[in-house]
Amino acid sequence: MRIGLLTDGGFPYAAGESRVWCDRLVRGLARHEFDLYALSRSACQTAAGLVDLPPHVRQVRTAPLWAPEDDGHTYGRRDRRRFARHYTELAASICAEDAGDAFAEGLYGLAELARESGGLHAALRSEVAVRALESACRAPGARRSVRGASVLDHLDFADRLERALRPLSLDWYGDDGLAAADLCHATAGGPAALPGLLAKRFFGVPLLVTEYGVQLRAHYLGTGSAADAPSAPVRALLAAFHGRLTAEVYRQAAVITPGNTHARRWQEKCGAERAKLRTVHPGMEARRFTAVGETEGDEDTLVWVGRIEPAKDLIALLHAFAEIRKEEPHARLRIVAAPVRGDDTAPYLAHCRALAAQLFPDEATDPHAIGDNPVSFEEIGGPEAPTLADAYAAGAVVVLSSVVEGFPVSLVEAMFCARATVSTDVGAVVEVIGGTGLVVPPRNPRALADACLALLRDPERRQRLGAAARARALELFTVEQNIAAFHGIYLELLSHAPVRRTETGVPFAHPAEAFLPGTWTGPGRTPSWADGPAPAGAAAGRSHDDA
Structure with missing residues (x-):
C-alpha cells in the first residue's frame, strides 16, 4: 500500500512536535510505502533539516508556510470572475451564522482554479478579496462579532487566510503526487488536512485523520493569548474559518482517530460522526x-x-x-x-x-x-x-x-x-x-x-x-499497539476503496497449471515464463518429454 502522510509542523523535520510518533509509525509499517508531505511553520524548523528516513519512504515534499510567497502569477478576466465568485462564497460562509454548503463549494472552487490556472497568492491578497470580505461582514445574517470589522481587520484576515489556504496552490496533486496514493493519512486536522481533502476531491483517495490534540481546540485556546493577538473581529473570523474547515475535514474523512476520549468528545461537538471515530492511544516507548x-x-x-x-x-x-x-x-x-x-x-x-x-x-x-x-x-x-x-x-x-x-x-x-x-x-x-x-x-x-x-x-x-x-x-x-491499530485501519480503508490503478500486472499471466506436474504445455509449446525467471514450483511442472 502507498500512504501519503500529511504533517503540519512536525515529521520529517528534525524539530517538530509530532516527529517522534510519526517516525515510529513509518518505521513500524515497513511493509507499506510512504510519501511524506510536510508543511513547515517556522524558519528554525526548516533550518533544522530532515531526519534520516528509512528506504520505504519513496519521496518527501515540503512547503514552508512561514515564508512570504509571490509567484508573480495574475489571472485573466475570466479567471478573475471565477475567483471572485468562489471567494465570495467562501467569505459569505465564514461570516454567516448558517453557511450550508457554501464553504465547501467556495473552497473546492478555489482549489480547482489553482489547479487549472496557477497559484492563488496574489488573488487572495487582492482588492477583490478585501471587498468581498467587507461585503460579507456587512451582509444581512452576518455574525454580530464581525459586523464591526474595519479595513485593517479585513486586510489582516485576508493575509492570515492566504497563509491557511496556501496548500491549495501546492504542486502535490499530480500523477507523481497524491494522485498515486492509496490512502492519505493527515496527522493533524485543520489546514494540515487540506491536501487530503483535495486528494479525495480530485482522485477519490480515502482520507484518515489523526488528532492527538484537537486542532480547533488548540486554536481557540491560543489565538487570544499570543503577543501579536489579532483584534476581536479578526479572531471571530479566524474561529469561524477554522470551525468550517474542521467540519468539512470531519465530513470527508473516512475514519477519524482521536488519541483519547477527551479529544473524541471535542470532535463530536465539532461535527464528527460517531461512526467514524476510532480511539487510538499514542504509542510510547516502554x-x-x-x-x-x-x-x-x-x-x-x-x-x-x-x-x-x-x-x-x-x-x-x-x-x-x-x-x-x-x-x-x-x-x-x-x-x-x-x-x-x-x-x-x-x-x-x-x-x-x-x-x-x-x-x-x-x-x-x-x-x-x-x-x-x-x-x-x-x-x-x-x-x-x-x-x-x-x-x-x-x-x-x-x-x-x-x-x-x-x-x-x-x-x-x-x-x-x-x-x-x-x-x-x-x-x-x-x-x-x-x-x-x-x-x-x-x-x-x-x-x-x-x-x-x-x-x-x-x-x-x-x-x-x-x-x-x-x-x-x-x-x-505502547508503540506496538499504536502501530498495530493503524495497520488494521489502513487495510480496512483500502478494502473499501475502489481500485484506481491497473498497472499491477497482467491477469492470469501464470496459469494455475504452471505449478502442477504434467504436460500441461502441450507438444511444442513454451510456458509463459520461459523468457524470465520461472515461478516457484515451476520446476515440478516439466513435461515428460524434458525428463
Whole structure:
C-alpha cells in the first residue's frame, strides 16, 4: 500500500512536535510505502533539516508556510470572475451564522482554479478579496462579532487566510503526487488536512485523520493569548474559518482517530460522526522504563515531572506539599523540569521558587540543594536526574497537578515505571489512569495533600496501584499497539476503496497449471515464463518429454 502522510509542523523535520510518533509509525509499517508531505511553520524548523528516513519512504515534499510567497502569477478576466465568485462564497460562509454548503463549494472552487490556472497568492491578497470580505461582514445574517470589522481587520484576515489556504496552490496533486496514493493519512486536522481533502476531491483517495490534540481546540485556546493577538473581529473570523474547515475535514474523512476520549468528545461537538471515530492511544516507548519498574524509590519522596508553566499549577502543588510537611516532616518534593528552549518559563519558575522559599523559610535556601531542602527544582539531564527514568526512580509517588491537560504523557511514563500516582481530574487523566491511581479535583491543594498522604503512609497500596498501572500502560499505551491499530485501519480503508490503478500486472499471466506436474504445455509449446525467471514450483511442472 502507498500512504501519503500529511504533517503540519512536525515529521520529517528534525524539530517538530509530532516527529517522534510519526517516525515510529513509518518505521513500524515497513511493509507499506510512504510519501511524506510536510508543511513547515517556522524558519528554525526548516533550518533544522530532515531526519534520516528509512528506504520505504519513496519521496518527501515540503512547503514552508512561514515564508512570504509571490509567484508573480495574475489571472485573466475570466479567471478573475471565477475567483471572485468562489471567494465570495467562501467569505459569505465564514461570516454567516448558517453557511450550508457554501464553504465547501467556495473552497473546492478555489482549489480547482489553482489547479487549472496557477497559484492563488496574489488573488487572495487582492482588492477583490478585501471587498468581498467587507461585503460579507456587512451582509444581512452576518455574525454580530464581525459586523464591526474595519479595513485593517479585513486586510489582516485576508493575509492570515492566504497563509491557511496556501496548500491549495501546492504542486502535490499530480500523477507523481497524491494522485498515486492509496490512502492519505493527515496527522493533524485543520489546514494540515487540506491536501487530503483535495486528494479525495480530485482522485477519490480515502482520507484518515489523526488528532492527538484537537486542532480547533488548540486554536481557540491560543489565538487570544499570543503577543501579536489579532483584534476581536479578526479572531471571530479566524474561529469561524477554522470551525468550517474542521467540519468539512470531519465530513470527508473516512475514519477519524482521536488519541483519547477527551479529544473524541471535542470532535463530536465539532461535527464528527460517531461512526467514524476510532480511539487510538499514542504509542510510547516502554523499554527505557523497564528497569525502574523493578525498583522502589524513596518512600518519603514525591516526584513531579513536566514542563514548568502556569497550566501545570505548581502553585497548588507547593501549597499542598506545605500541608503534607505538617503531618509528614520527612516528606520531600522533587520538581523535575523538562529542558526547553528559550526563557518563556523563567518568570513562572522564579515565582515558584520564591513561593517555596516563603512556605519553607526555616529550610535550606539553595534552590538546587537536595540535602535538607524539602523542595528541589531540577532539570532532566542535570546531575540529580541524568535521564527521565532517573527522575521517576527517585520517588515513590508521582504527582500531576495540572489545571489544563490533553493526553498526560508524564502520567503514562510514571505508569510504565510502576509508580503510584496522584492526579487532578483534567483532560484525559481519568481515561489514562483507569482506577490505577488517585484522582482529585483541580485547584484543590487540600485534596491533593490528602491523596498524597494516603499513599505515602500505605506502602502496600502503593505497590498494588503501581503494579496495576504498569500492566495497564503496557496493554494500552505502547508503540506496538499504536502501530498495530493503524495497520488494521489502513487495510480496512483500502478494502473499501475502489481500485484506481491497473498497472499491477497482467491477469492470469501464470496459469494455475504452471505449478502442477504434467504436460500441461502441450507438444511444442513454451510456458509463459520461459523468457524470465520461472515461478516457484515451476520446476515440478516439466513435461515428460524434458525428463
